[in-house]
Amino acid sequence: MICRINRLTNFGNYRQFQWGGTTPFAKRNLIYGWNYSGKTTLSRLFQILAEPNQIAQWQGSQFEVELQGGATMTHANLANPPRIKVFNRDFIQRNFLQEHQAPSVFIVGGNTIHLRNRIGRLNEHETKIVGIKERLSENHRRLQNELDSLGTNHARSFGTLTGDRTYNRTKLVAEIDRVKATPDAFILTEKDLQAKVALVHSTEQWANINTVNAPAENPDALRLTLQAVMQKTASNEAITKLKENRDLESWIRTGLSHHVGSSQCEFCGSEIPEERLTALQKHFSEAYEDLTAEVASQVATLEEAELVIKLPDERDFVPDLRAQFVALKTRIEEWATWARAAVGELTQLAKLKQLSLETPLACVVATGRASEIEQLVLDINALVTDHNQKRTQIDVEKRAAKGAVDKHHAASFYKDNNVLGRESAIEAAMDQVNAAQDSLNRIAGKKAAIEAKIQQQSIAAQKINETVQFLLPDNNISVAEIPGGSFEFRRDGAPASNLSEGEKTAITFAYFLATLENNGASLNQTIVFIDDPISSLDSNHIYAIYALITKKLEPCLQIFVSTHNSELYTLLKDDWFLKPNYTNRGDACSYYTRRYRDEPTHLWHSTLEDTPKLLRKYKSEYQFVFDQLHQFSSSQAPTLHEAYTSPNLLRKFLEAYLGFKKPCVPEWYKKLDLLFDADVDQTEIQKFSNDASHLQGWSRALQQPNFISNAQNTVKKVIEALKAKDLPHYTSMCTVIGVAP
Numbered sequence: 097m098i099c100r101i102n103r104l105t106n107f108g109n110y111r112q113f114q115w116g117g118t119t120p121f122a123k124r125n126l127i128y129g130w131n132y133s134g135k136t137t138l139s140r141l142f143q144i145l146a147e148p149n150q151i152a153q154w155q156g157s158q159f160e161v162e163l164q165g166g167a168t169m170t171h172a173n174l175a176n177p178p179r180i181k182v183f184n185r186d187f188i189q190r191n192f193l194q195e196h197q198a199p200s201v202f203i204v205g206g207n208t209i210h211l212r213n214r215i216g217r218l219n220e221h222e223t224k225i226v227g228i229k230e231r232l233s234e235n236h237r238r239l240q241n242e243l244d245s246l247g248t249n250h251a252r253s254f255g256t257l258t259g260d261r262t263y264n265r266t267k268l269v270a271e272i273d274r275v276k277a278t279p280d281a282f283i284l285t286e287k288d289l290q291a292k293v294a295l296v297h298s299t300e301q302w303a304n305i306n307t308v309n310a311p312a313e314n315p316d317a318l319r320l321t322l323q324a325v326m327q328k329t330a331s332n333e334a335i336t337k338l339k340e341n342r343d344l345e346s347w348i349r350t351g352l353s354h355h356v357g358s359s360q361c362e363f364c365g366s367e368i369p370e371e372r373l374t375a376l377q378k379h380f381s382e383a384y385e386d387l388t389a390e391v392a393s394q395v396a397t398l399e400e401a402e403l404v405i406k407l408p409d410e411r412d413f414v415p416d417l418r419a420q421f422v423a424l425k426t427r428i429e430e431w432a433t434w435a436r437a438a439v440g441e442l443t444q445l446a447k448l449k450q451l452s453l454e455t456p457l458a459c460v461v462a463t464g465r466a467s468e469i470e471q472l473v474l475d476i477n478a479l480v481t482d483h484n485q486k487r488t489q490i491d492v493e494k495r496a497a498k499g500a501v502d503k504h505h506a507a508s509f510y511k512d513n514n515v516l517g518r519e520s521a522i523e524a525a526m527d528q529v530n531a532a533q534d535s536l537n538r539i540a541g542k543k544a545a546i547e548a549k550i551q552q553q554s555i556a557a558q559k560i561n562e563t564v565q566f567l568l569p570d571n572n573i574s575v576a577e578i579p580g581g582s583f584e585f586r587r588d589g590a591p592a593s594n595l596s597e598g599e600k601t602a603i604t605f606a607y608f609l610a611t612l613e614n615n616g617a618s619l620n621q622t623i624v625f626i627d628d629p630i631s632s633l634d635s636n637h638i639y640a641i642y643a644l645i646t647k648k649l650e651p652c653l654q655i656f657v658s659t660h661n662s663e664l665y666t667l668l669k670d671d672w673f674l675k676p677n678y679t680n681r682g683d684a685c686s687y688y689t690r691r692y693r694d695e696p697t698h699l700w701h702s703t704l705e706d707t708p709k710l711l712r713k714y715k716s717e718y719q720f721v722f723d724q725l726h727q728f729s730s731s732q733a734p735t736l737h738e739a740y741t742s743p744n745l746l747r748k749f750l751e752a753y754l755g756f757k758k759p760c761v762p763e764w765y766k767k768l769d770l771l772f773d774a775d776v777d778q779t780e781i782q783k784f785s786n787d788a789s790h791l792q793g794w795s796r797a798l799q800q801p802n803f804i805s806n807a808q809n810t811v812k813k814v815i816e817a818l819k820a821k822d823l824p825h826y827t828s829m830c831t832v833i834g835v836a837p
Contacts, residue, residue: 097121097654098178098623101141101704102160102168108137109691109702119706122685124672127658127704128665128711129689130744134702135658138689139184139627142656146182148174178653179617183608184627192604211546218546222539229532236525243518250509258296258501271506272515279507282500287419289504292497294415302487305408307477313401315438316466322442323459325394326449328387384453391449398443403435405473413479414486416497421479428472431465438463563606567640568599575603598633605629605641609648624649625656630664642667658689662717669712678712686712692737710833721749723833729812739807746811747785753818753825771817784810 099120104113129135144150145161151171161169169177247265255263275282284292361368405428413421441461449457486493509515560575560583572588573595585592585603595603612619626649629641642664649655659665672684680686686707693700711720724745728738747764754767761767765786768778784807819826819837830837 097123097164098145099162099164102162104141104159105157107141107154107157107159109134109700110137111699111701113701113703118687118704119680119685121654121656122680123654123683125654125656125685125687126665126668126672127656127687127689128660128707128717129658130660130691130741133660133689133691134704135660135689136184136627137702138658138704139182139625139656140186142180142623142625143182143184143186145169145174145177146180148177178623179621180623180625181608181612182625182627183605183629184625185631187608188601188604191607192600211549215543215546218539218543222536222543225532225535225539229529229536232525232528232532236522236529239518239522239525243513243515243522246513247509250505250513254502254505257293258498260498267502268506268509271502272510275503275507276510276516279510282503282507283511284500284504285419288416289501291416291419292501295497296494296501298415298494302414302483302490303412304484304487305412305480307480308405308407308473310469310473311403311405311432311435313403313439314466314469315403315435315442315461316463318398318401318439318442319459319461319463322394322398322446325387325390326445326457326459328390329454329456387453388450391446391453395443395446395450398439398446401439403432403439405432405469407476408480413483414490414493416493417479417483417486421476424472424476424479428469428476431469431472434465435469438466559610560603560606563609563644564603566644567602567606567637571599573599573603598637601629601631601633602637605644609644612649612652619649619651620653622652623654623656624652625658627658628660629657630659630661638663638667642671646671665717673712676713677709693740695736718749718752719829719832721745721752722829725749725811726815726830726833726835728808729815731808734804734808736804739804742807742811743785746781746814750781750785750814757822771814771821777813777817781810781814 100115100118101113102115104110107113127135127138140150141159141161144154151157151174154171158171163169163178244265247268251263251265251268254268255261360366407425407428408421410418410421410425438461442459445457445459445461564573564575573592574586574589576584576586585595587593612622612624626645629645630638633641638661645655645657645668657664657668659668669678669686672681673679673686674681678686687704688707688711689702689704691700691702708720710723711717713719724738725742728734728742731738750768751764754764754770757770758767765778765782768781772778772781815826823837827837
């Protein structure tokens with residue numbers, strides 16, 4: 097329960113309110129006060145306790161509310177609020193809304209209206225999202241169409257290139273999926289591409305190709321043989337002239353073979369001296385002749401060395417092997433060029449040896465590349481083997497070539513057209529479309545959930561009907577539930593129209609009572625604040641409201657009722673408080689809201705205090721009003737507050753007194769002749785009580801410096817008239833308020 101409002105500042109007219117010594121709240125609390133005294137403002141404080149988000153409407157306000165047990169709730173800490181339900185004019189405005197689509201349909205239920213407003217906002221949001229999704233979808237379609245158009249054109253060109261009329265964008269997309277992980281691995285060189293395209297288009301038949309043999313001579317083997325010879329020498333008595341002229345030496349060597357056993361020159365017929373023949377024979381010894389022959393043999397071998405490899409023609413190979421063959425052929429030819437150069441160097445060394453038979457010579461020729469030919473021959477023969485296999489299954493090879501060409505073009509298309517980037521953009525666009533659709537799905541889900549919640553929270557029409565019939569028994573108004581959690585109010589079975597403010601108040605109060613136990617809520621856990629429940633209702637409804645409050649709300653954890661109506665106040669006071677003086681009980685307390693003007697600041701303030709004794713003691717406020725007027729009329733230092741309230745109090749008093757004295761005349765001011773004989777006096781009293789009892793009259797009156805004295809004189813005139821015209825009544829009233837007549 098709520099015990100007290102420790103402080104309340106900058107909250108409406110509660111500018112600097114402190115609880116002070118006022119009696120703490122009890123289970124049942126009755127608050128009485130005139131209009132604009134602060135009752136509804138108090139109800140709005142309770143509304144904030146029930147709905148903490150309402151604090152945003154009260155910027156700069158501060159408060160501290162103490163709960164049973166000592167816990168407090170403040171403007172800065174509204175966590176875990178108790179269950180509080182507030183009925184005031186704000187509740188009526190929130191919960192009684194006329195549908196624009198159907199003027200005769202009225203909706204009650206703030207939560208239902210709130211939920212329907214949420215559906216309205218969701219519908220607006222949904223419309224925006226639909227527009228956004230359409231724009232995103234259009235962007236996605238544009239990106240996809242651009243890529244599709246590129247793919248279609250490429251597939252058409254490729255089909256023409258390969259002669260495959262069935263090739264289309266679908267096949268291209270499938271091929272891209274196979275190569276996009278490693279596109280570079282599928283891209284062919286221009287030569288390879290042309291070869292495979294030629295193979296695909298080719299209608300030729302190819303013959304078997306024989307394997308290739310390595311050269312008969314090997315430069316390194318020739319070097320090793322020559323190297324041994326280059327180190328040999330032949331000792332003899334060489335004739336210097338012959339050694340210096342090898343041609344002459346060779347000629348003489350040949351001639352000696354014709355002069356064996358003869359001393360006569362076969363060339364000129366002259367006699368050859370014996371010593372000359374002996375010298376020549378010594379020059380040409382057997383070892384020397386053997387070395388000469390060996391070197392000559394080396395020269396001949398080197399000059400006749402076979403280093404050329406017989407290769408097949410490029411055109412003998414299937415097209416897709418030709419590029420490889422050409423590459424190998426180039427390497428072999430380059431090797432042959434090197435080999436010939438190396439053998440040429442060896443030949444020159446051998447010839448040099450012929451001139452230096454008696455001198456060992458080095459054989460310095462680089463022949464390290466000699467072995468390269470072996471691998472080149474193996475590679476050539478492997479290519480020959482591939483060719484021989486391919487020619488036997490040319491259809492399979494054509495299909496393989498076609499597949500390689502397909503993948504090459506797919507990979508090229510993928511890279512050249514930045515398909516990865518385009519697909520990423522398309523995917524991102526689709527993600528945005530999907531996100532928009534997800535938002536639409538969530539909105540649809542929320543709308544469905546809210547509609548379900550509306551149905552769940554819909555108060556049964558029958559339950560409201562019972563209370564409406566009790567409050568408005570003669571109005572023939574009933575409530576009927578219609579689809580969507582709404583209610584249609586009907587008069588005599590037809591849709592009601594032009595409901596009065598009193599009828600709206602009664603219907604909404606009926607709804608309020610029904611909501612207290614909505615969704616299984618318990619009254620014994622609920623704090624209820626009811627502010628002026630009979631506003632716009634006539635006196636015929638006061639007893640019905642009183643009965644509903646005292647019977648329906650008896651189980652509440654705590655109840656607050658604020659009112660300006662003296663009849664309802666008296667009924668509740670009579671039921672809740674101890675007689676004869678209507679003092680507080682342990683479970684019931686009475687309070688009074690008062691509005692006053694702070695003279696230094698000229699600002700109006702409201703306060704909550706214990707009920708004055710006179711107001712508490714009697715069933716009617718009549719005695720209290722008379723006491724207030726009598727004090728003001730006889731005060732030596734009347735205040736602006738007393739002057740401010742006097743017109744309203746005077747009218748209340750005159751309406752009650754004159755109504756009792758002359759009930760046959762409805763207008764109170766037409767009965768002023770009971771107190772005043774002169775018309776001018778009657779007019780003065782009527783004008784003061786009527787105009788000055790309303791806000792516009794007060795603000796105008798307060799601008800006049802003599803307002804206090806004029807107000808006091810007017811009230812004093814009425815008190816004296818009562819004394820003069822009805823002394824017994826005046827005397828009785830003075831006795832009641834405890835003053836001398």
